[in-house]
Amino acid sequence: MTPQMPAWLDPSPWLDGRESTPADVERALGCDAPGPRELAALLSPAAHPFMEVMAQHARALTQRHFGRTISMYAPLYLANYCTNGCAYCGFASDRIQPRRRLELPEAEDELAMLKGMGFEEVLLLTGERTSHAGFDYLLECVSLAAQRFHAVGIEAFPMTTREYALLAEAGCTGVTLYQETYDPRQYDRLHRWGPKKDYLDRLDAPARAMEAGMRTVGLGVLLGLSDPAFDAVCLLRHAVHLQREHWKSGITLSFPRLRPQSGNFTAMFPVDEAWLAQLVFAVRVVLPDVPLLLSTRERPEFRDGMAGLGISKMSAGSRTSVGGYGEAEPMTEGQFQVSDTRSVPEFCSMLRNRGLEPVFKNWDSVFRDAAGGEHG
C-alpha cells in the first residue's frame, strides 16, 4: 500500500504543471523570501539562460554565510551487511559480494588513519540494522570516534528517539538520512524488501533525531530515482518543516547523483552535471544559510567548479568500501564508485588555488554538555 505524503511535504501546489517563464525565474532571483514556488522556477528549463547569473548569486550567498571556506569531512564505512533490497544500491542483500564489518580494533586503526590525514569530522556509515552491525555496534563505534573526532556523524538506519538520544550522549553530533526519493510510489517500487520499505518511518526519523538533541541532521535525495524537480521541491519542504519544528538543530543537504551506469541499475530519470549544478545554485538561493554537500562521487573538474558556488562542505580522499583507509586493496566493493580519487593534500591545494580555505574543524567537542548531549 503506497503511503500518503503528509501535508507539510506535499509539493503539488508548487508543481502545478504550469511552465515557468523567464519572468518567473527573475522574480525568483529577486525574491526576499524564496520558497517552493521560486525553487521550481529556478529548476525549470526557463532558468537555463540564467545559469551564470544563478552561479554568481550562489557564490555571493555562499561567501556571505560561509565565507571563503569549505568544510571538510571523511566517510568511514563500518559495515556493508544489509537486509534491504534497494534496487539502486551496491549493498543490496541480493548482491553477492564479500560482507564484513570492522571490528573495534580495526575501526580504531581506520579512525587513526583519518585523523592522521587531518580530518576532525567523520561520518560513520553502515547498511540497514542487522545482527552483525546493529545499534549496539554503532553506539560502540560512535563512542570510539568521539574520543578522537570533534564532530561525529552517522549515516545508518532510522532509529527511535531514545536510540538517537543514546548516540548523542555517546558523542554523536549529526545524523544523515536520505529519503532517497520522496515519491511514495517510486519509493515503494525501488525498495523491494527490508525495513527500508517503510517510507513514513524513514521520513520521520530526522525529526526524531532532532527531538533527541542531535546538533545536525543531513537530508538528501538520490538524483535519478524520480523526477528530480519533484524530489528537489520535496527536499526543500522537508528542510523547511524541520527548521520550523526543531529550531535549535541545524540541517545540511546533499544531492548524491546516480551516474548513468552504476552497477546494474540504470537511473530512470538521469540527471546530468548541468542539472545538478542548477539544483545546487537554486537551493543556495532559496536556502542561503544551509550547508550543501558534494561527495567524491562526482569527477574532479566538476567538484573544482562547484566548490564555493553553493557547495560549502566536501569530502576528499574517500574510501567507500568497508574501512579502506588502511588497506592497499579493498576487501569489499564500494557502495559507489569514487570519481575524485585525489588525496586530501591535492584536494586542499586545489581549493587554495581557487581562493578557498579548507576547514577541518568547525566545532569543539568541549562544548558538549558534560551530562551528555543537549536534550532539546
Place this chain on the structure above:
Amino acid sequence: MERQDKAQDAWVVGGHRFSSRLLMGTGKFQDAETMVRAVLASGAQIVTVALRRVGRIPREDDMLGPLGELKGITLMPNTSGARNASEAIRAARLGRELCGSPFVKVEIHPNPHHLMPDPIETFEAARILAAEGFVVMPYMPADPVLAKRLEDVGCASLMPLGSAIGSGRGLATVEMLRLILRDARIPVIVDAGLRSPSEAAAALEMGCDAVLVNSAVAAAGDPVAMAAAFAQAVKAGRDAHRAGLMPQGGGTALATSPLTAFLSEEGQ
C-alpha cells in the same frame, strides 16, 4: 496549524478566524466617541483595551461601554501596567473575567520611558497563561529566537515591535521581522511604532499576517480618517503580497570569466 485560510484570505489565531488584518488599540484618544468611530472606520475585529482600578466615585468617561456593544469585535485586554509576570498573569485573569474572551495581549514593560517589552517576564507570563487556556498574544522584542521560544510554550501569535511604542519609527526591526516570519508557525502581528499607513502596507507586503496600530490613529489630525486610511493600506499590502512583487533591480554584472565555464566541458 495553518496560519492562513486560503479560501477567503482569512487568518486564524487561537482557533478563531478573522478577515481584518488591522488590529486597533483604544488608548490615547481624546474621547470615547472619536475612539469608537475610529475603530469602526478601521474595520478592526480585534481591539485592545486596558485594565484600571475603578475609582470609588467613578468620574472618568466610560470609554468602553459603546465598544462592548459593537458586533463582530473581540476585545483583547492587554496587561499594560504590569511590570513582571505575576502582575501580568493577574491582570490577564481579571481581563478574562471582564471581557469574557480568552484573548490576552501580554504586555510587560518595566521601564516607563521607552516602554520596551521585558522578554524574560513576557516568556514566563506567556507560558503560564497559555497553560491556563488563554489565547496568548505576546508583545515582544523582534527577536527570532524569543519568537520560537514563545511558540514552543503555546502562544497563539507573535507581536514583535516595529519600533518603540509611540515613537513612530516604523519598521525599524524589518530584518529581524524577516527572520521571525521565515520560521514562524503562528501568525506574526507587527505591533508598536508604526506611524503611517505605508508602513502598515510594508509590513503586510513582507508577509506579516496583521498589524496593530494605536498612537498613529489616536494622535493623527483626523483619527477617524486615519483609521480608514490604515484599513486601506493593510488591504493593499496584503493584496500586493499575494500578487507577488516584481524582482528588485540591481542584478549582478557578468564576470569576465564565467563561473559556469566548467559545465560545458565534457562530463556526464
Place this chain on the structure above:
Amino acid sequence: MKLIVNGEAYEAKRHESVSALLEEMGIGGRPVVVALNDEVIPSSSRSACGLREGDRVELFRLVGGG
C-alpha cells in the same frame, strides 16, 4: 465594616454581599471585575458572596489601551 477597597481604607455601610457593596459605591450596574482577597468573584457569585472585616476588595474596569 472596615474594608480595604483599591488599597484604601473604606467604611462600608452595606456589606452583606459584594453586590451590595458595589451598589453602595454607585457602580452596581457597571461592568467591573471584582477581586476579593486576590480571588476573582464572577458576577454570578456576587450576590451570594459575603464580606468580612478587613477584606481586601479590588475593582477593575476596562479603559482605553494599546
